[in-house]
Amino acid sequence: DMILGNEGIVSINQKAGVIDVAGKLILGKESSSETSYxxxxxxxxxxxxxxxxxxxxxxxxxxxxxxxxxxxxxxNEFGQLSSYESPSxxxxxxxxxxxxxASLKLVLGINGGLNCDRVxxxxxxxxxxxxxxxxxxxxxxxxxxxxxxxxxxxxxxxREIQLPTLNQNLRFNISELYTEGIIKVEYYERFHxxxxxxxxxxxxxxxxxxxxxxxxxxxxxxxxxxxYINNKGGVTVNQAVIGVSExxxxxxxxxGEGASWRSLSHLSIGHEGEGYFIxxxxxxxxxxxxxxxxxxxxxxxxxxxESGTAWTIEQQVTIGKKGSGTIEVSxxxxxxxxxxxxxxxxxxxxxxxxxxxxxxxSQKGTTIGSQGIGEIELRGGTLTGETITLGQQETGSGKxxxxxxxxxxxxxSSFVVGEKGVGTILHNNGFVxxxxxxxxxxxxxxxxxxDLNGGVLxxxxxxxxxxxxxxxxxxxxxxxxxxxxxxxxxxxxxxxxNSAGVTHITGDYEQKKEGAVLIELGGIDLSQFxxxxxxxxxxxxxxxxxxxxxxxVPTLNDSFKILETTSSVAGNFTKIVSSQLLPxxxxxxxxxxxxxxxxxxxxxTPPQAPILKSVSPNFKSVIxxxxxxxxNDLEKILIYKSEESYPAYAGQGEFVPLQDNLGIEIxxxxxxxxxxxxxxxxxxxxxxxxxxxxNVKVTPHS
Numbered sequence: 001d002m003i004l005g006n007e008g009i010v011s012i013n014q015k016a017g018v019i020d021v022a023g024k025l026i027l028g029k030e031s032s033s034e035t036s037y038x039x040x041x042x043x044x045x046x047x048x049x050x051x052x053x054x055x056x057x058x059x060x061x062x063x064x065x066x067x068x069x070x071x072x073x074x075x076n077e078f079g080q081l082s083s084y085e086s087p088s089x090x091x092x093x094x095x096x097x098x099x100x101x102a103s104l105k106l107v108l109g110i111n112g113g114l115n116c117d118r119v120x121x122x123x124x125x126x127x128x129x130x131x132x133x134x135x136x137x138x139x140x141x142x143x144x145x146x147x148x149x150x151x152x153x154x155x156x157x158x159r160e161i162q163l164p165t166l167n168q169n170l171r172f173n174i175s176e177l178y179t180e181g182i183i184k185v186e187y188y189e190r191f192h193x194x195x196x197x198x199x200x201x202x203x204x205x206x207x208x209x210x211x212x213x214x215x216x217x218x219x220x221x222x223x224x225x226x227x228y229i230n231n232k233g234g235v236t237v238n239q240a241v242i243g244v245s246e247x248x249x250x251x252x253x254x255x256g257e258g259a260s261w262r263s264l265s266h267l268s269i270g271h272e273g274e275g276y277f278i279x280x281x282x283x284x285x286x287x288x289x290x291x292x293x294x295x296x297x298x299x300x301x302x303x304x305x306e307s308g309t310a311w312t313i314e315q316q317v318t319i320g321k322k323g324s325g326t327i328e329v330s331x332x333x334x335x336x337x338x339x340x341x342x343x344x345x346x347x348x349x350x351x352x353x354x355x356x357x358x359x360x361x362s363q364k365g366t367t368i369g370s371q372g373i374g375e376i377e378l379r380g381g382t383l384t385g386e387t388i389t390l391g392q393q394e395t396g397s398g399k400x401x402x403x404x405x406x407x408x409x410x411x412x413s414s415f416v417v418g419e420k421g422v423g424t425i426l427h428n429n430g431f432v433x434x435x436x437x438x439x440x441x442x443x444x445x446x447x448x449x450x451d452l453n454g455g456v457l458x459x460x461x462x463x464x465x466x467x468x469x470x471x472x473x474x475x476x477x478x479x480x481x482x483x484x485x486x487x488x489x490x491x492x493x494x495x496x497x498n499s500a501g502v503t504h505i506t507g508d509y510e511q512k513k514e515g516a517v518l519i520e521l522g523g524i525d526l527s528q529f530x531x532x533x534x535x536x537x538x539x540x541x542x543x544x545x546x547x548x549x550x551x552x553v554p555t556l557n558d559s560f561k562i563l564e565t566t567s568s569v570a571g572n573f574t575k576i577v578s579s580q581l582l583p584x585x586x587x588x589x590x591x592x593x594x595x596x597x598x599x600x601x602x603x604x605t606p607p608q609a610p611i612l613k614s615v616s617p618n619f620k621s622v623i624x625x626x627x628x629x630x631x632n633d634l635e636k637i638l639i640y641k642s643e644e645s646y647p648a649y650a651g652q653g654e655f656v657p658l659q660d661n662l663g664i665e666i667x668x669x670x671x672x673x674x675x676x677x678x679x680x681x682x683x684x685x686x687x688x689x690x691x692x693x694x695n696v697k698v699t700p701h702s
Contacts (some may be wrong), residue, residue: 001026005035005054013038014063021046028054039063039079044285045377047084076102076128083107083117084133089150092121100159102128106148108164109135113305116146124149128155132172134164142170142187149181175223204491216240220250220273227251232258239265243275246297251276254283257308261285269293269322270300277301278332282308290317290337292325300325304333307357313337320349320372329381332357340366340385343374343396350374353381356406365389365413369398369421376400378407378430389416391446397422402430402455414439415459418448418467425450427457427476434459438480452476452492473515482506486536489515490558496530499549508536513574516543519562519599523548526561531566544573544599546588548580550566554601556586563597570594589687606689607631610681613664615698621669622698626681628664633685636661640680641668646695647680671700 001023004010007030014037025046028035033054039146040061048069051058062078068085080102083090086107089489098104106117132148134140135369163172166185173184206638217240219225226617229235229252240263243250250273254261257272260283267287269275271294279285280303290313292300300323304311310333317337319325321344329335332355340362342349349372353360358381365387374390376383378401388411390398398421407430415434417423418441427450438459440448446467450457451474460477462471471483473492481497486507491514496503498522509532511517522528528550544562548554563569576588589602608629616623640653647653656668656679671677677700680693 003029004037005033005052007032007058009034013040014042014044015040016042018043018045024048024050026050026052027053027058028056030054034648039065045084046105057295073097075099076104078102080121087114087117088281089114090117090119092119094121095123095125096121097125097255098128100127103131104129104158105131105133107133107135107651108140108146109138114145116148118148118150120150122151123153124151124155126154126178128156128157128158128161129162131162132164140166140170141187142185144185145182147180147182148182149177154178154181156365214337214467217243218244218250219252220248222248222608224249225251226253228253228255229259229261230254231256234258234260234262236264239263239267241268241271241275242277242302243273244269244270244299244664247498248273248278249276250274252276254285255279255281257282259283261287263287265289267291268300269302270298270325271295272297273299273301279309279311280305282306284310284312286312287314289313289315291321291344292318292327293320293323293349296322296347300322302327304329304335304358305331307332309333311335315339316341316593318342318344318349319351320347320374321345322347322372325349326352328352328354329358329360330354334361336361337363339364341370342367342376343372343398345370346395348373351376353378353383353407356380356404358382360384362386367392367398368400369396369423371395372397374398376519378402378404378409380404380406382410382503384410385412387411387413387415390425391418391421391448393443394445396418396420398424400425402427402432404429405455406430409433410436410443410585416442416448417450418446418469419443420446422447423449425451426449427455428453429455431456432458437461437463439463439465440469440471441465452478477518486510488512489542491515493518493531493545495520496532500528500530502531502533504533504535506535508538509534510539511540511542511573515541516545516577517562517573518545518547519560520547520549521554521560522548522552524554524558524560527561528552529560531562531564532566535565537567538563538565538569540569540571540573540593542573543575543577544588544590546576546578546599548578554582556584556585556601556603559598559600561596561598563593565597569597602687603633603685604687604689607634607683607685607691609691610637610683610694612694612696615696617698617700618638620671620673620700621664621667622671622677622700623667624679624681624696625665625696626694629683629691631683631685633687634662634683635686636684638682638684638690639666640682642678643675644678646678646693646697648693649683650680650682650690653678653680673700675699 003026005028014609017693022701029052031053036057038059045066051072069091077099080103082105205363217237221244268290316339318341360387366385371393409432411434416439429479442465444466451472454476456477462483464485482504489511493516495518519530587604589600610626613625639656640647642653679696683691
C-alpha cells in the first residue's frame with residue numbers, strides 16, 4: 001500500500017513518469033490529514049484508490065489512470081481511464097464524468113467469468129472517445145454480448161468510438177450501448193452478398209465489375225452507411241436507394257478513372273433520409289431514372305467533380321421531388337440527361353455549374369420549378385437543352401442566375417420564363433443563346449421577369465404572353481430579331497439581328513441616357529447595314545455605336561436609314577461612338593435622325609479662313625475685299641460686325657448680308673464717320689463646318 005496523508009499534510013504533483021502501486025493508494029487516511037494529488041501527466045497504475053477520513057483534493061489533468069476501484073467520484077477532462085488488470089471491473093463509487101477531450105479504453109477478452117472490461121458507477125456522464133481493444137488471440141464470435149457500462153443513469157454519448165477489426169462478415173452492434181450498456185457481435189451479409197448496406201462502410205476496388213443487376217440495393221436503412229467504389233471498381237444493380245429512412249445518412253462515393261456505377265431501373269438519393277452521391281477524379285455513372293430528395297424529409301446531394309467525371313441519365317432526373325435536392329457540377333464534370341426537372345412535386349431543387357469546362361446537357365429540356373421551387377446558377381460552364389422552362393405549373397417558381405464570363409446557356413428551341421407560375425432570370429454575365437423564342441409570362445396569371453444586367457442575350461423573338469412580364473434592359477448586349485410589345489432600354493446595347501440585320505419592335509421604344517444601339521455597316525444597300533424598326537413611338541437618348549464590317553469603308557455623303565418608324569421620334573442620340581476612324585477626318589451626322597431616321601457621312605474639317613485683299617474706308621461706308629478659300633465643299637461666306645470688338649464666332653454681333661453667298665467683297669454703308677468697326681468674316685462648308693475668322697477693323701471718314 002501507499003499512504004499519503006496519514007495524519008499530516010501532503011501534496012503531490014505528478015507531471016510525468018509512472019507511479020505503480022501494487023496494493024492500495026490511500027489518500028488522507030486519518031481525519032486530521034490534508035491531501036492534495038494532481039495527476040498532471042505520465043501514468044498512475046494502482047488496483048484501488050481509497051479516500052480516507054481526511055480532506056482530499058484529487059485533480060486529474062493530462063495523464064493515464066489505470067485502476068479497478070475508486071471509492072470517490074472521478075472527473076476526466078483530458079486524460080485516459082483504463083483497467084489496471086484486463087478484463088475486469090472499474091468500480092467508481094460516486095459517479096464518473098468524461099469530457100469531450102478525454103478517453104475511456106476497455107479491453108475484450110476472457111478472465112474468469114468476465115469477457116470484457118466494464119465501468120460500474122452510480123452515474124455515467126459521457127463524452128469524448130471510447131476505445132475498444134481485445135486481448136491478443138481473442139476473437140469475438142457471432143452472438144457475443146459485452147456489458148461495458150453498468151449504471152442506473154447513463155447521460156450523454158461518446159463523440160467517437162474506435163472498434164477493433166473483426167473476422168469477415170462480423171460487426172459490432174452498438175445500438176443498445178446507451179440504454180443497456182452493451183455491445184454485440186453479429187453476423188451480416190456484406191454488400192457483395194446482400195441488397196442492404198446498413199451501419200457500415202465498405203470499399204470496392206476491383207478490375208472486374210460486380211454485376212448485381214437482378215437485385216435492389218439500399219444504402220443507409222436504419223443506420224448510417226457508405227459505399228466507396230474506387231479506381232477500377234464497378235457495380236451494376238437493378239435499383240438503389242441511398243438514405244432510406246428519416247435521420248439516416250447513406251453515401252455512395254465513386255473516385256478514380258475506371259470507377260463505375262450502373263442502376264438499370266431507378267436510383268433514389270435521399271428517400272426519407274440524407275443521400276449523398278459523389279463522383280470525382282474520372283469516375284462514371286449511368287442510371288435510368290433518378291429522384292433526388294424524394295419525400296418531404298428527404299435530402300439528396302450530388303456532386304460531380306473534375307474533368308473526365310461523367311454521369312449519364314437515360315430518362316429523367318428530378319432534383320427536389322418533395323424534399324430538397326442539389327446537384328453541383330464543377331471543374332469540368334459532365335451531366336447528360338434526357339430530361340431535367342428541378343423542384344418537382346412541391347420540393348426544392350437546385351443545379352449549380354462551376355468552372356468553364358463543366359457541362360450539363362438535357363436532351364429534351366430542363367424545367368426549373370415544375371410544381372415546387374427550382375434554381376439553376378451558372379458560375380462558369382455550359383447548360384444546353386432542347387427547351388428551358390421556368391415556373392411550369394401554377395405552384396412552380398423557377399430562378400436562373402447567369403454569372404461569369406465563361407457561362408453559356410443554349411436553348412435549342414423555346415425558352416419560357418413563367419409558363420403558368422413564376423419565372424425569374426438574373427443575367428449578369430456570360431451568354432444566353434435562344435434558337436427560337438424567349439417567352440415571358442406565357443399564360444394568364446403567370447409572372448415572367450428577365451433582367452439583363454450584363455453578358456449577351458441572343459434570341460430570334462421575344463414574346464410577352466398573357467401574364468405579367470418585365471424585360472429589364474439594364475446592361476449587356478441584346479441581339480434579337482423581333483420584340484412583341486414595347487421596351488425601355490435603360491442601359492443595354494441593342495445590336496439588331498445577325499450581321500447585318502433588323503430588330504423589329506412592335507410597340508414603343510424608349511432609350512435612356514445609359515442605353516445604346518449598335519449599328520453595323522457593311523455597305524449602302526438595305527441588306528448590308530443594321531436597322532431598328534419600331535411600330536410605335538420612339539424616344540431617344542444615350543449612345544449610337546457604329547461598327548464597320550466586311551471591310552466596308554464609307555464615302556462622303558453616304559447615308560444609312562438606321563431607324564424605321566411611321567410614328568413620332570422625340571429626342572436624339574446624344575453621342576456617337578465608333579472604334580474605327582473614318583478617312584479624312586469624316587464623321588457621322590445624327591441631326592436628321594428625328595426627321596427621317598438617317599445618319600450621313602460628313603466632313604468635320606472646317607474650310608480655310610478667307611484671305612484679306614483690300615480695305616477702303618469712305619464717307620459713312622467701307623469696302624472690304626477678300627479671296628475665298630479653295631475648299632470644294634465651300635457653301636457660303638458669313639460676316640458679322642461690332643463697334644466694340646471682333647465677333648468671336650458666327651452668330652455673335654450684327655449679321656452683314658451678302659448678295660452672293662460666295663461673294664468676295666462687301667460695301668457696308670450707313671456707318672458713323674470716326675467710329676471704329678470690327679468685322680469677322682467666316683467661311684462655311686456644306687457640312688456646317690465654319691472656319692476661323694478673317695478679322696478686319698476700319699473707320700469711315702469724311
